[in-house]
Amino acid sequence: MPATPASDEATANPRPGSSQTRLDTVPPELLILAGTLSVQFGGGLASNLIREYGPLPIVAMRIVFGAAMLIVFQRARVRGAARSALLSCLTLGIILAAMNSLFYVGLSRIPLGVAVTIEFWGPLTVAVLGSRRWLDLVWVAMAGAGIYILAGGRLEADDLVGVMAVFGAGFCWALYIGIGGRVAREWPDGRGLTLAMVVASALVVPVTLTLSDVRPLLVAPLALAGGLVVALFSSVIPYTFEIAALRRLPAATFGVLMSLEPAIAAAVGFFLLGQVLAATDLLAIGFVALASAGASISARRLVTAPGEL
Numbered sequence: 001m002p003a004t005p006a007s008d009e010a011t012a013n014p015r016p017g018s019s020q021t022r023l024d025t026v027p028p029e030l031l032i033l034a035g036t037l038s039v040q041f042g043g044g045l046a047s048n049l050i051r052e053y054g055p056l057p058i059v060a061m062r063i064v065f066g067a068a069m070l071i072v073f074q075r076a077r078v079r080g081a082a083r084s085a086l087l088s089c090l091t092l093g094i095i096l097a098a099m100n101s102l103f104y105v106g107l108s109r110i111p112l113g114v115a116v117t118i119e120f121w122g123p124l125t126v127a128v129l130g131s132r133r134w135l136d137l138v139w140v141a142m143a144g145a146g147i148y149i150l151a152g153g154r155l156e157a158d159d160l161v162g163v164m165a166v167f168g169a170g171f172c173w174a175l176y177i178g179i180g181g182r183v184a185r186e187w188p189d190g191r192g193l194t195l196a197m198v199v200a201s202a203l204v205v206p207v208t209l210t211l212s213d214v215r216p217l218l219v220a221p222l223a224l225a226g227g228l229v230v231a232l233f234s235s236v237i238p239y240t241f242e243i244a245a246l247r248r249l250p251a252a253t254f255g256v257l258m259s260l261e262p263a264i265a266a267a268v269g270f271f272l273l274g275q276v277l278a279a280t281d282l283l284a285i286g287f288v289a290l291a292s293a294g295a296s297i298s299a300r301r302l303v304t305a306p307g308e309l
Contacts, residue, residue, distance in 0.1 A: 001093070023264045028245035032257040035238035035245075042234030043112055044272035048105065049226055053105035053217045060201075060208040061217075061227030063100060066235030067197035076195040085186040092179045092192070093199025098241075099172035101163045101204065109162030111275040113266030114150050117164060117285045121147060122170035123258045124292045126177050139291040146287030149280055177246070178252060184247035193243050259292035 023031065032217045042062075049058045070076075076088060089241055106115045122141050128136050183192040208214065246254065262285045270276035277285075 007068075007111040022116040023241070023244040024248075026244075028248045029257060030069070030240040031245040032249075032254065033260070034262050035241035036258070036264055038090040038233045038241075039238040039273075040112075040116070040268045041259065041266065042230050042232070042238075043107065043116075044268040045226060046234060047107055047273055048113055049223060049230065050104060050108045051213075053202035053223065054212055055108045056101065056204075056208040057214045057217050058227065058230065059101050059104045060204050061224070062104075062194060062231045062234055063097065063197060063204050065203045065228050066239075067194070067201045067233035069231060069236050070197055070240075070282045073104065074190045074194050076191055076198055080144060082186070085183075085192065086195075088179060088182045088186055089192050089195040090199055092176070092183050092196035093177060095172050095175050095204065096196060097129055097203040099169050099176060100200075100235075101207070102172065103169040105258040106166035106169060111165070111277065112273060113262065113275065113277055114271035114281060115166045116160070117262040117288050118147055118151055119166040119170040119173060120258070120262055120292060121167070121171070122174035122290050123254075124288070126174050126254075135294070139294045142294075143291035146267075146284035146291065149287075180243055181246040184243045188247060190240065190243065193239055197239075234262035259289045262289050275285050 014186075046058050046062065103115065103119060106119070110118075121143065124139075128140060183196065186192060187195075217227075266277060266282065266285050270277070
């Protein structure tokens with residue numbers, strides 16, 4: 001839907017000196033790399049809290065505290081915004097709530113590096129859909145082999161729940177790339193991310209209160225402080241950086257940079273959590289990372305016709 005003149009003025013021009021304007025001076029590739037390091041470090045911290053308090057309370061802390069911090073720096077004002085821009089924020093909020101909840105449920109059952117690698121089928125699919133070359137079949141086969149190696153031995157007991165949860169998170173991750181890019185373009189001043197996080201908070205909190213006992217967490221000051229750190233490193237920093245970068249990067253290039261994420265997650269799991277992976281698991285992670293980079297580079301080399309999505 002075309003924006004009205006009022007909404008164009010409200011959403012198309014970031015305020016001079018705003019945080020979003022300053023981020024536009026940073027190379028988008030550097031923003032993605034910094035966001036990847038941040039989110040995996042936050043995931044490592046979250047894993048320790050999940051063992052003690054369960055996945056949903058930690059998800060709620062991450063999203064609610066993250067939304068609160070974003071509000072401090074960038075208020076979610078909606079006056080004058082186009083209906084399509086508001087709908088994009090609503091959709092992104094739903095995706096963030098589902099993606100984080102599913103991933104943390106998976107993280108409570110399988111190692112961090114394994115969870116991120118299996119989840120990575122989502123961004124890989126985005127990269128492959130951007131290309132029509134036969135070589136993409138090679139990348140798909142390589143990624144499929146890597147994911148099968150990681151997931152095949154875990155399709156039993158609680159691990160089945162973990163594998164299915166991160167598969168669902170991967171689907172949400174693919175949607176996040178598309179919708180996040182739209183929000184970045186419709187809200188170049190960064191307010192769209194704040195609004196989306198508020199929507200995600202409104203969805204996650206009642207679900208958490210219904211399905212989990214949060215009382216032990218509320219009386220643990222150190223755990224609450226840990227939740228603030230997780231929110232900062234897992235939500236505020238990476239989402240802010242990614243939304244700023246998506247406005248200037250095509251989805252295929254985004255996929256190339258994201259190919260580092262499984263390897264970084266495995267390293268964080270080893271150094272921060274003591275999660276030692278077998279040689280076959282490390283080989284599988286390498287397959288997925290290489291497949292994603294290859295598919296994304298193939299997609300980036302295609303010439304896009306005018307008007308083609």
